[in-house]
Amino acid sequence: MAQTSSLAEENSSTPLSSQQSIILRIARYNPEHDSAKKFMEFNIPYEKWTTVLEAILEVKKHLDHSVAVRYSCRQATCGSCGMIINGKPRLACFTKISELNSNIITVEPMNNFPIIRDLAVKFERLFDTHHKVKPYIIRDDTEITTSTKEFLQSPEELEKYIQFSNCIKCGLCNSACPTMATDSSFVGPQALAQAYRYVADSRDKGKDDRLKIIDDSHGIWRCHFAGSCSQVCPKGVDPAMGIQLLRGYMLGFRS
């Protein structure tokens, strides 16, 4: 069922300057009573700086309050607004309508995540796989007991893993991964990249523990370096790099 609706008349102190508008197609699905996804269409005006999230919120404000969408920071920091935009996983707050070069913008919930409703998905699997790789510094002593009262680390040592600590757990990588598309047991690029983040951290002593966890038939060996995770990562984490560097340890390329 599709409906094309326009903005309701509103008294506003800031008149819209743009004559440009797009059709925003939003996937609607409530697992409690819908058997399949359906799309609803909305006619939304936009400026060159308008993001997809702003367009969706315009729909919620004026046209259909019931659209379910998760969002928070609006500045690509929290990782809440991941969704499929014109076929590719992206953050809605970080994607401008003008850069999509299309009159029709289709937004759908992220693949490989169970749907709660409409554009909101469940993150339990991502949290579970992330937790599985022990995403914390593992060592026997604590900073309190050292004479320096902190674990010292040089800038060079920091450079080795800081890229991977930029992960905002948005799940776009897990959505793009071709293995995640079919393998329910795969750990996923997000967890593997985080495993590398800690293995590469000079303060961490849990490398052997983590390598044992990911040395599994549905662990690191199910990654085939398709690179889609890195293509979609909005923070430059480049999970594909982390996973191959991590695999280098297991194949003997690195010690």
Place this chain on the structure above:
Amino acid sequence: MKIHYGTALAAVALVAVHILMRLTQGFAESLEYDSVIANYKFIPYAGMLEIILILLSIHGFNGLRVILLELKQGKTYEKAVSYGCVAAMIALIVYGSRTIIMVNTGMT
């Protein structure tokens, strides 16, 4: 996975030799009955064919096993796929080895 890489690298060199044999002899001439029999009777070449057979069977069926394991999960299914692929691997190696050994020993 190390088996997958190892068999691949080893097979590349040997398959290249196998293909070059066809090209250096002349493609059509190399496929004549007497020429093929002579190849099989030459022990180093027959040995090379046997090694290629083993390496590529392992590499090929391991690759198939990887693809099938990613398509569906579950203890029973995964066991069935793994054992099935190993069985197919062994069957192919046995069948191919039968050809090589029988021709080499003149049992055609």
Place this chain on the structure above:
Amino acid sequence: MTNQDEHKEGIGGMINPRRYGIERVAYLLMRLSGLGLLAYFIAHIYETSSILKGQVGWNEFLELTQTNAGHAILAIVIGMCVFHTVNGIRVMLGHGGVGVGKPARPDYPYYPASQNIRHKMGIYSAIILAAIAMMYGLAVMFGE
């Protein structure tokens, strides 16, 4: 949990090479060429066993394969073999962390270092070499 509950893309997602660049295309071609080569390998082992039937059996097999269709199939196999080999070597090196770049502080626009020109060139080389090998193979087979 069923496919619908998990909202997995399914096999359509695995075989869709669009949206993510040449690396995803290479992933798909690697799988397709691998399966194609496995099928050819099994057929090859079976068809070459016809030598056990003597000259008559062998000639029967040649009548089947030394045809235009047979040569065309063999040319495709040559292409698949060369692509799978060259791309396989690239992937193996990548898996070992070779050529995937060095970790560094990411900066906008966050281009991923692992999806670099070296690996892209590796993929394109594999495709070009496969095409050249196919053309050479066709020249040899149809030239005689």
